[in-house]
Amino acid sequence: MPAANSLDTQDINVREMEEYRPLLHRPLRKKIIDFERDGRLKHVILATQFTRPLLEELCDLADMVRELASDPEGRRKLSKLLSHLQAMMYFTQPSTRTFLSFSAVCRLLGIGTEQVRDSAVSSESSEGVKRESRFDSIRMFSSYFDLIIMRSSIPDLAECCAYLMNELENQEFNTRNIPIINAGSGADQHPTQALLDLYTIRRTFRFADEKRTPRPQFEVLSDAYPNLTADVSNKTFAFCGDLGRGRTVRSLVELLMKFDNVSMVFISPDHPKFQLSDDLISRLRDQGVSFEEVDSLDARLDGIPVLHQIDCLYMTRIQQEHNNQEDNDFFASADMTHYHLTPERVDQMRSYAPILHPFPRDSVAGEIPTAIDGNPRAMYFHQARNGLWARAALLVHIFNADRALTQAYREHYADLHDFNRAVL
Amino acid sequence: MPAANSLDTQDINVREMEEYRPLLHRPLRKKIIDFERDGRLKHVILATQFTRPLLEELCDLADMVRELASDPEGRRKLSKLLSHLQAMMYFTQPSTRTFLSFSAVCRLLGIGTEQVRDSAVSSESSEGVKRESRFDSIRMFSSYFDLIIMRSSIPDLAECCAYLMNELENQEFNTRNIPIINAGSGADQHPTQALLDLYTIRRTFRFADEKRTPRPQFEVLSDAYPNLTADVSNKTFAFCGDLGRGRTVRSLVELLMKFDNVSMVFISPDHPKFQLSDDLISRLRDQGVSFEEVDSLDARLDGIPVLHQIDCLYMTRIQQEHNNQEDNDFFASADMTHYHLTPERVDQMRSYAPILHPFPRDSVAGEIPTAIDGNPRAMYFHQARNGLWARAALLVHIFNADRALTQAYREHYADLHDFNRAVL
């Protein structure tokens, strides 16, 4: 066995993924079909799987989850929706936020969870010698669990796992196989983050906040901004920071493209690595989406400050952990304050324009100082919490529990109504 | 950004806590109000928050939890009390015992849990570069969870987190904020350990053990000890070992001070570092609590061995992990057997006097040899189990479920009664 012994597990895993190369290189529209069953998502791999009608549907489900979650009895109803399921959270790339969000979502819906996060406790790598292949690990998870939520630094791994599951499904006797959810893969995809971002944008752009004004919010805003519409369409979205290396921007841009009359402004250092990648630029051009690229939050377009013109500002962190020496030199010479919010800059923005950030923010660089946290435009903490409702809606959809959710929602409000009537 | 980049996250976190300095330096009675809402604890930070009436109330709730937990049907009732909640266990200081206790308590009450224990898996520190501030992490937890149970080696961190939550509560639109429970903070506070210690003492001093004698235990004991009373008051408590560095002793002394006619004996090496700290000594003096300091378990007071006179002996471990070289030299020259129990020493104690220990005990030093474990005075394993009931009672109180617990308890015993009647 000298030949085999000279191969290490890494090689095995590379060879395994190699088998799926032809599937990976297909056009998006062909892939998408592979991740659906009966007009419903089975695997969630790419942001572009979310069609606009599906986005509307998921946001409506998310609203129901959100309302039910607001009282103990509603929570009990939610916790029965998927209580027959168990999820494996396979997070080999460090992550607290996405991990905790999905974990909380599973508990909310009654889904039992287990985790494999650090391969050091796994026989996959223990003592470096058990040498189990990654796909054997995935098949093991599919023996014990009903769902894999995975995050990996290996590009395309989640997608390959979905193909592995499809292969099992197509074997002679329909071998056990389960849905794969991509919770962040390589540098390019983070579909559920895009979903929760979009859900937050959609909620904000309803302009139905009742707490802040006695008059309906949209009416008040329409006086000041006569062209405003109460939806995601017809808006200008700005993205600021490390646009080339952040997968959340890529995934959200994909979703916003699906809405009508949307414009975008990309604010980043003038360096190819930090600007939106060429493939996305091409897609925007192909879809006829109008966009601009500028190099400062203080930039002007047509003589008017960008900050006056935008309906939404999506901030990001500079991903310094991916810097090489050249990048460090670039940052040392660049004035990065062009990409940092300040209270003065926020004051220039439209009163209703939400500030989003996928978090964590960099407390040293300070792209959003805490002084802004109390500003009514700051939506980044709401955004995190909206992640619970949006991700819960997605699981409800995948496991065909949307009707059960709708029924639970109706019963709940019927109960409350009866209760209110009885009290009156 | 050279200035900002030269700061590291540690500096950010120190600066963040600095903002709460004025609040930290207030007198205790002013602080306590900040941790209450509507006559109920919201945050549990300091042992002194437990007033004597609250202690009685919590002990009564703990008794109900304990009895319900003793059979499967009662456990099912308990598991519904707080099943709409999710708790974050944020334990950045290593701990097995307190962690497992709280984790078991949450499951007992139906509370879902997630944990962040090792900051290595968190984006807070991953690759050393994401640089999220600690308070952003706490706010993230408050987005996903309904409660934070935290243990940290950083003094005052739990208290500062409570102030952060209060700030959010006071923002214009009542931003989401959740209770903070201090499960051990710095060197000075461990309030829930004190609560479970007190619960154990109170149960023992009812002298209502029915297993051991045919006659009521208190009657039997009164023959031998005519002045004995069946409560926490009127007792002498001895504390032995590393009294200066153990936060459990500090916290328990705080609670016992609230009872009437309580005396204390502190048995420790004659060295300022291992003796009760000056601030606590002052407080005992101010409250008129009588106490003595001696340097051996064999010491005599008024010519009578201390061990003959005490009603309760609280043993502790020497916290060698905090030794410096000077301490090591001190221990090498000192005769530490003065602070170790032996079967002969136990035999000198009153028959009813419980031996407590917060555990873990040091199996090498042997402050309590296993030979004593079978002695009826040894209460340290009961003490651990009582922690479940006392901590559960605390959560029930915080989340306003005391009425629901009482009702579950009554129903349970009504059911049992019906059942017994039906059988007869």
Next chain:
Amino acid sequence: MPAANSLDTQDINVREMEEYRPLLHRPLRKKIIDFERDGRLKHVILATQFTRPLLEELCDLADMVRELASDPEGRRKLSKLLSHLQAMMYFTQPSTRTFLSFSAVCRLLGIGTEQVRDSAVSSESSEGVKRESRFDSIRMFSSYFDLIIMRSSIPDLAECCAYLMNELENQEFNTRNIPIINAGSGADQHPTQALLDLYTIRRTFRFADEKRTPRPQFEVLSDAYPNLTADVSNKTFAFCGDLGRGRTVRSLVELLMKFDNVSMVFISPDHPKFQLSDDLISRLRDQGVSFEEVDSLDARLDGIPVLHQIDCLYMTRIQQEHNNQEDNDFFASADMTHYHLTPERVDQMRSYAPILHPFPRDSVAGEIPTAIDGNPRAMYFHQARNGLWARAALLVHIFNADRALTQAYREHYADLHDFNRAVL
């Protein structure tokens, strides 16, 4: 205390286990009684505790669990069976597979779980100084939990923990004590793996697969193999690979010995370390079990290839992590392909003969290449899933819930029947 201080915790733990030496050295039949209560297993330590009637009973329970688990309503019924319990999973030896299996089983039955896997986060070893004894840790677990599932590289540790629990039970006032389940101990015992292996073998040898043929499977097979019987008895089992160092083979051989007219073939390198150990060989001789030892999958017995003659092939991985330099030299000179399956070798096997493997398999050495995974004889993924039902059955038995399971099963099928009738 210089003498005591020179001892480290390891010494303490060795001394603690030393106390149980006389119990460890008793004959098996004497030990087994210690692990039972009222004709029911309390502790599960050794494979030989499973008598043949008990194996039949557990397999029947496992079948019920399996069927109930196949639909959401059945799963809800299962999740109430043991929902009053909490389990500690104490896995100090790295393991993913067994850990995830037991964890999934606990959730399936509603048992809450907590884990201690890496002693680095425990006060047992934190900073190397708290120096809690292992048995104090075990007693702590027994304060908080209702069951300990443990895996350790220390030989006999699980057995000693069972003796500790028995000691507590025998103390004057029946001190709290809980069942111990051995999930892999030292090099010699893995009883629950053997149980799931046997359950898989028993299911396969019913020859009742309905998916694959229109005629009853056993009828079809009987045409080709007239002497075939539909049970575990009267079969020839082959074991291939690292037979000396794998505890799963040892444990399964123990169970198969209990069936009638069973033969075995052991296929391993001709080296004492990799061959079945002498003690097991003696036991096989004593029990009159016929067996052969050969050194290749291509070996012949009575002129006929072994692969033609066997009813079941149990493959194992070479445990390279336990190699010393001499072993490495041995492997470098040996032709290990004699112990690797190939599609050609599989084709020589009887059509019904299952291929088992305890997994993980070695993806570098390749004792089972993935090309075989689609072969109908490949049962190793089913085997993993069967582990859920077999281990669940074991917990149901230990906690006396077999009657509740049977009732849930009957109700479930009565409901389905009513449902079907109502629909028709």
